Amino acid sequence: MASNAAFAEVANLAGDPARAGMLHALMDGRALTATELARVAGITPQTASGHLMQLTAGGLLSVEKQGRHRYHRLASPAVARMLESIMQVAADAAPRKKTFAGPRDLALRAARTCYDHLAGHLGVALADALVTRGDIELGADAGIVTKSGAALFDRLGIELGANSKSKSRMMCRPCLDWSERRPHLAGHVGAALCKHCLSEGWIKHIDGTRAVAVTVKGQRNFRDVFGVSGV
Amino acid sequence: MASNAAFAEVANLAGDPARAGMLHALMDGRALTATELARVAGITPQTASGHLMQLTAGGLLSVEKQGRHRYHRLASPAVARMLESIMQVAADAAPRKKTFAGPRDLALRAARTCYDHLAGHLGVALADALVTRGDIELGADAGIVTKSGAALFDRLGIELGANSKSKSRMMCRPCLDWSERRPHLAGHVGAALCKHCLSEGWIKHIDGTRAVAVTVKGQRNFRDVFGVSGV
DNA sequence: GCGATGCTTCGGCCCTGGCCGAAGCATTTT
DNA sequence: AAAATGCTTCGGCCAGGGCCGAAGCATCGC
Structure with missing residues (x-):
């Protein structure tokens, strides 16, 4: 089945720690610059650039060029709902971590x-x-x-x-x-x-x-x- | 934030082609054996076994032992909704593939x-x-x-x-x-x-x-x- | 018991892909 | 112009992880 490959691709995009951090930061619907996203993900701007390209090519993000900044945001409400549903499963599955809430x-x-x-x-x-x-x-x-x-x-x-x-x-x-x-x-x-x-x-x-x-x-x-x- | 790691872990589990194939096959709610899942994913049983362990440990699947068979199914409706939402994004994002429907x-x-x-x-x-x-x-x-x-x-x-x-x-x-x-x-x-x-x-x-x-x-x-x- | 079946563990191969430093464009500022 | 800022491309390094063959446990049927 063809749609299978697309499925794995999308999930894989969200499955990298650095990219997950970026998506997480974008979940409030605001648009952030590449440098800001690099900072929240804890990586250098050039690495972030690569990730952002992948996320955009994969249809998870959309980009808006404005002067020398490039603003990234979630591509659609469907993406937001997907992220929510993944967070739901993650929260269900991992209450093992008694993560002392900071x-x-x-x-x-x-x-x-x-x-x-x-x-x-x-x-x-x-x-x-x-x-x-x-x-x-x-x-x-x-x-x-x-x-x-x-x-x-x-x-x-x-x-x-x-x-x-x-x-x-x-x-x-x-x-x-x-x-x-x-x-x-x-x-x-x-x-x-x-x-x-x-x-x-x-x-x-x-x-x-x-x-x-x-x-x-x-x-x-x-x-x-x-x-x-x-x- | 701690929940970030769990998020990436769950998404990554769904992001591997072989595991994605298995999850896909389980999306109708039935329970399948490890060998059946290996076949649909196109991998050997021993490789499938490793994947199934990960999926179970990650809370995506639940296992039921029955004789010499082990039946795997989606762990919860929340997992099913997550998979649906990923498929939704994947279908939205990739209509580029003129995938001649088999x-x-x-x-x-x-x-x-x-x-x-x-x-x-x-x-x-x-x-x-x-x-x-x-x-x-x-x-x-x-x-x-x-x-x-x-x-x-x-x-x-x-x-x-x-x-x-x-x-x-x-x-x-x-x-x-x-x-x-x-x-x-x-x-x-x-x-x-x-x-x-x-x-x-x-x-x-x-x-x-x-x-x-x-x-x-x-x-x-x-x-x-x-x-x-x-x- | 003995072999067949279903599944798992172990060991080693290999390759994808994330990471950064350095350098290169583009845009704004002075 | 020239310098500063934001971002991307290139090249090379390296670890993590997926894959299989072989062997080891269980369970069922005879």
Whole structure:
């Protein structure tokens, strides 16, 4: 079968430690330069250049040239979902490592972005709160936004663009959280919510990682709007 | 970050051509012996043995000893979803290969199982029919079974076990088909439907692959029950 | 028991592919 | 111009790991 070779090629691209580090760093959806990626992967720029070429040729990354910089980002949401699913299996399979969580790990577990939506303790807490309040219904495979949820998002000024579709109900995707082992909110709705939190200044990226910090304003709003405190 | 190493390890396991072939062969959810897997991967049994040990140690496979045979299967649905998502990216990224589809490829494209549900032309046609008839609603991220759909499945004797949950509506997962580039039906509902088709003799596995053939009885039922013909 | 079958371990071959230093383009800055 | 910055190409080094043949354990059938 021909598709087999392509499969191994893609998996192999993600299977090198240096390349895995780069993909990991790109999982929050931002675009990074080759030198930045070399630094996070712990290799020299010329080695990184080779890896980036392979990743681009393999369809995992797309490049945007801008002056003397070249910005690399994940090629598509499908790539992000693939990376998420690999992380899921990796987290399932290797709880053997009692990896004493360093400060960076702790920050990631508390709250992080997962390509375009929120994950970590914050992400799960928000999903829980929305379910408890009856704003969304979440199953193992899928979720939907209820009438009250649609009203809530509307009140917050969150645009659920897919309303333009003929779908009578907004649907969303649950995403199993590798650190909390419980689902958080992904898909269109999760992305819109995350975007809103960032633009309202409720959360902000820590230095240049996927970890996010909840601002004072965010703490107030998460408590008042969603009934979520202690994040 | 510690989880990075585990990520690369898992991806690397799937990234070797021989191991990829084995995983591919296991994607229909059956359990195969080491020798069978060696054959599909095109390697000797002793080489396969090493690969299988790695895959098991990495948490991708689970082994069941039975007499002098050792049956290997995917360790969890999470692994199956990971493999699906990699195939998705691989299919997206490599349409360069004008791969003249051999007969095996053609059979796979017509109808196949995707771990526990139906894919290929048949899977997409069934999903389309169910949507058209109003039995399910399918978005990009999620789907739900409508009242009429629940009645249909009940009439067919398909048990949607998750009804026991407090969920008021049955939800299901759409899965982007790599050959058709359109969603087919996955998740709990997709699995139940596939199981029903197999047990009723509407479809059956071709030799020992993921490809399935539609029986005469199946053609009649797909036409009469779902309005799907020409499969 | 004895041989056949399924699978694993061991040892050694070989080659892919990741790594870096040095040098070469391209673009921006002074 | 000339220097600085970002990135890529080239060449050579080297280790990791996939592969098989041969031999060693298990389990089944006679």
